Amino acid sequence: MKPELGVCYYPEHWPEVIWAEDAARMVENGLSWVRIGEFAWSRMELTPGDLQFDWLDRAIDTLGAAGLKVVLGTPTATPPRWMLEKYPDMLAVDADGNPRKFGSRRHYCFSHQGYIEECARITQIMGKRYGRNPHIAAWQIDNEYGCHDTTISYSPVALAAFQNWLEDQYGSIDALNTAWGNVFWSMEYDGFDQIDLPNLTVTEPNPAHVLAFRRFSSDQVVMFNKAQVDVLRKLTDAPLLHNYMGRVLEFDHFKVGADLDIATWDSYPIGFLSDRLEVEEAHKAAFLQQGDPDMQAFHHDLYRAVGRGRWWVMEQQPGPVNWAPYNPAPLQGMVRLWSLEAVAHGAEVVSYFRWRQAPFAQEQMHAGLLTPDNRPAPALAEARETADTLAQIGSVTQRKADVAILFDYASDWAWATQPQGAGFDYFRLVFSTYRALRRAGLSVDFLSPDSIPADGYKIILAPGLATIDKDLERSISNGCDLAILGPRSGAITRDFQIPQTGRPGLVGLDSHVDLIETLPPTSKRDVSGGGAACHWVERLSGTATALLTHADGTPALTGTGSMWYLANFPNDTLWDRVVRMAAQHTGLSVYPMLSGLRRRETGEHTFLINYNAAPVTWNGHVIDACDALVLEKGAPAEG
Numbered sequence: 001m002k003p004e005l006g007v008c009y010y011p012e013h014w015p016e017v018i019w020a021e022d023a024a025r026m027v028e029n030g031l032s033w034v035r036i037g038e039f040a041w042s043r044m045e046l047t048p049g050d051l052q053f054d055w056l057d058r059a060i061d062t063l064g065a066a067g068l069k070v071v072l073g074t075p076t077a078t079p080p081r082w083m084l085e086k087y088p089d090m091l092a093v094d095a096d097g098n099p100r101k102f103g104s105r106r107h108y109c110f111s112h113q114g115y116i117e118e119c120a121r122i123t124q125i126m127g128k129r130y131g132r133n134p135h136i137a138a139w140q141i142d143n144e145y146g147c148h149d150t151t152i153s154y155s156p157v158a159l160a161a162f163q164n165w166l167e168d169q170y171g172s173i174d175a176l177n178t179a180w181g182n183v184f185w186s187m188e189y190d191g192f193d194q195i196d197l198p199n200l201t202v203t204e205p206n207p208a209h210v211l212a213f214r215r216f217s218s219d220q221v222v223m224f225n226k227a228q229v230d231v232l233r234k235l236t237d238a239p240l241l242h243n244y245m246g247r248v249l250e251f252d253h254f255k256v257g258a259d260l261d262i263a264t265w266d267s268y269p270i271g272f273l274s275d276r277l278e279v280e281e282a283h284k285a286a287f288l289q290q291g292d293p294d295m296q297a298f299h300h301d302l303y304r305a306v307g308r309g310r311w312w313v314m315e316q317q318p319g320p321v322n323w324a325p326y327n328p329a330p331l332q333g334m335v336r337l338w339s340l341e342a343v344a345h346g347a348e349v350v351s352y353f354r355w356r357q358a359p360f361a362q363e364q365m366h367a368g369l370l371t372p373d374n375r376p377a378p379a380l381a382e383a384r385e386t387a388d389t390l391a392q393i394g395s396v397t398q399r400k401a402d403v404a405i406l407f408d409y410a411s412d413w414a415w416a417t418q419p420q421g422a423g424f425d426y427f428r429l430v431f432s433t434y435r436a437l438r439r440a441g442l443s444v445d446f447l448s449p450d451s452i453p454a455d456g457y458k459i460i461l462a463p464g465l466a467t468i469d470k471d472l473e474r475s476i477s478n479g480c481d482l483a484i485l486g487p488r489s490g491a492i493t494r495d496f497q498i499p500q501t502g503r504p505g506l507v508g509l510d511s512h513v514d515l516i517e518t519l520p521p522t523s524k525r526d527v528s529g530g531g532a533a534c535h536w537v538e539r540l541s542g543t544a545t546a547l548l549t550h551a552d553g554t555p556a557l558t559g560t561g562s563m564w565y566l567a568n569f570p571n572d573t574l575w576d577r578v579v580r581m582a583a584q585h586t587g588l589s590v591y592p593m594l595s596g597l598r599r600r601e602t603g604e605h606t607f608l609i610n611y612n613a614a615p616v617t618w619n620g621h622v623i624d625a626c627d628a629l630v631l632e633k634g635a636p637a638e639g
Contacts, residue, residue: 001397003343003390005383006033006351007369008315011059012043013358019059022355023066029380030387033349034063035314038073038143039105041122042080053129064135072136074126074228076119077143078105083118090115092153095199100150104362109153110220111161116227123228127235138239140314141228144266145221145242151250152217154197165216167192179495180208207418208496214413218251229259243314244306246299247276247427252409253306254448263307266315266353269296269338271324278428286596289331290626293596293611294435296338300345302407305446309398313342315353318379319367327365331613333626335382340389340628344600344607346398352383393630397603401443402588405433406462406476408449414466414492421518423535424488429464429569436575440583441591441599452479458586463566465489473506477563481586484578486566487536504565511558511565515539524571526551531574538567547581594618606631
């Protein structure tokens with residue numbers, strides 16, 4: 001595969017007389033793809049039934065004539081104002097009972113059937129008009145599901161849909177009462193119509209109720225997306241995609257992705273460092289203008305799995321953004337580095353957001369490749385340089401990694417529902433696992449609980465996997481030489497009860513959780529030989545061998561044969577020990593990396609990616625500041 005570059009463009013924002021000039025300029029700067037249309041419903045349909053597509057016809061023809069491949073977005077993330085006159089109850093409602101009103105975007109509830117029908121209608125109109133257009137090379141459905149906390153809605157239509165969903169899931173109210181343990185606090189119901197949404201309760205609602213509502217809310221996103229997929233499948237052969245976000249876990253991306261052809265995501269490294277990561281201030285200062293060295297790669301690898309191997313970056317940060325608490329500019333070279341890093345992880349396309357900075361409305365402080373007055377912004381030259389580099393690199397193919405992480409969205413919902421300690425967060429746990437593997441110079445794959453291969457991995461790690469049945473345990477064990485589970489794996493059933501077999505209840509490992517402690521940030525539990533537990537500590541009993549112990553003699557890591565169980569949330573030092581032990585156990589080579597330097601293997605190359613603001617030397621290779629060094633296979637890149 002030869003990776004390509006693209007850009008997001010809004011012809012409805014600009015005079016038509018400059019469209020052709022813009023298109024030619026895009027091509028001159030090495031761009032091959034252009035995304036349009038995802039926010040333009042009010043210009044496509046001025047009032048109900050008043051369709052105005054002539055302008056979009058001309059825009060597509062102009063861009064296509066310049067040699068650009070067009071990604072056409074369905075505009076359903078921004079229903080026009082007249083839609084609310086037709087469906088005043090379509091707005092989502094937040095947990096405090098406040099409507100999410102018109103005036104920005106994503107102002108709809110996923111459960112509103114009338115709005116879903118409107119989305120299918122506009123999608124069908126667009127599909128019939130453009131489904132066979134030779135310039136339309138892909139379709140984006142909606143935009144950034146879950147952005148602005150919009151997955152979960154407490155609206156009346158969501159309540160009615162939830163009650164119907166529960167009846168389908170449980171069949172009888174007695175079955176639901178038993179599954180949820182509603183005898184506790186006299187929470188038993190006589191019928192599904194008595195069940196409310198789990199908000200505005202006096203104190204903590206039943207966690208089984210909350211988890212069921214989270215599963216329902218995810219299913220509503222899947223249903224909403226599929227309604228448009230089903231329309232377009234009949235009208236086009238072009239691939240269908242959606243652009244996901246960073247650290248948005250409120251719906252199951254694997255289930256949405258199962259109906260699509262390509263997963264894409266929107267990568268904003270500096271914005272994410274500022275507002276989506278719990279890291280030390282010194283770390284934020286060191287990478288203030290580069291972004292975290294692992295955050296982007298984590299999502300690249302996750303969405304490669306969601307897309308079953310096919311994925312893009314749909315929006316790549318090109319300069320300061322407008323939405324983070326603080327918005328510094330990228331250091332010189334970082335836009336190129338982010339682009340090459342995405343390619344190293346398998347991106348077919350890296351698309352910059354946006355072509356020209358908007359001079360109006362909410363995003364006028366968000367940089368583009370051009371300034372509002374049409375001058376080149378700093379990132380334009382880096383995009384051109386990236387295109388030249390990609391031409392030199394040629395094809396980039398992915399190889400199966402030796403190590404995989406099992407990622408389960410429902411586990412995040414469970415632990416967000418009942419964290420037990422303020423420091424325990426599913427994303428933080430999994431991200432700490434991923435960081436440790438990357439510090440060891442390893443490439444990483446992600447797996448869903450439904451996609452574990454029969455064999456092929458040296459190590460599979462499943463931290464915080466809330467629910468494990470015998471079939472899943474067997475799949476994990478058969479899919480690798482060594483499985484590492486925990487902490488907090490196998491801790492609940494699907495209905496949020498402690499399993500009858502106890503925690504973690506593994507057939508292949510005699511370790512039992514007898515007691516759980518959560519620790520404040522100022523405390524830790526030392527592990528003999530180095531490293532410490534933080535946030536979460538489990539007291540284990542059983543016959544499994546203690547491979548590591550806490551300083552008080554209690555097991556920190558137990559194991560039997562090809563399965564290990566980790567009884568705490570490790571700090572970095574302890575994670576590094578566990579990874580080294582696992583590598584030695586499986587015969588896997590590791591390549592210890594310098595701080596801020598990361599390594600990624602592909603079929604033809606080894607990429608060395610330096611997030612540091614200064615050059616580094618590793619294994620005899622000098623990697624410039626904010627640069628990616630691409631080595632042909634066979635070069636002495638390994639340690």
